[in-house]
Amino acid sequence: MRLSGWRTKAPGRAGINPKILDTVGSILMALGAEADPHCWVTWGDETASRWAVMAPCPAGLAVVNVRAGGPQEGSRAGGRLVRWSKVQVRELAAEAERGHRVVMFQLEGQPIRGADEEADDVAAFAGLTLAGVEGRPLPDLDPGLKHRPAAPTRSTGKPAGKPATVPTARRSAAG
DSSP states (O other): OBGGGGGGGOSSGGGGOHHHHHHHHHHHHHTTSOSSOBOEEEEOSSTTTEEEEEEEETTEEEEEEEEEOOTTTOEEEEEEEEEGGGOOBOOOEEEEETTEEEEEEEETTEEEEEETHHHHHHHHHHHHHHHHHTTOOOOOSSTTOOOSOOOBOTTTOSBSSSOOOOOOOOOOTTO
16 A cells, blocks of 8 residues: 555544655655655554654665654654665465455564455565565556656666667668
């Protein structure tokens, strides 16, 4: 799920308003992720005011911690980029019983768990993260949709996507 989609799932919608989403988006872009990336949001103890975003990007895992303060205080956000070689990942586990599914995954010490419909979201996010950890290109979770150009990959420094074409030799007019 993209960051913009998490607003509907927020326990306290005041803490994930458009203004703070713009701030979080600018931090994510500075770390190498998209402004509205596929990500996972974890809610803190004060669910209406503290939350964190984990967004895979070519260089690593962008993590942004948000504290949505009161009217006098204002909101604050700070981020860091954890290089793929340093990301702490636990196994992906799935269970099914009587038509119900549970998918669990742990990333940077944060348990990520989803049941039934949310299990697909957890599995997709885990697949995206594991691709980055293993050095594979990050999969496109929005096939057919237009989004911002791909960021440079960490190995070649060239944009991901179509391979560069090699110009063919030109034939001379003489034959």
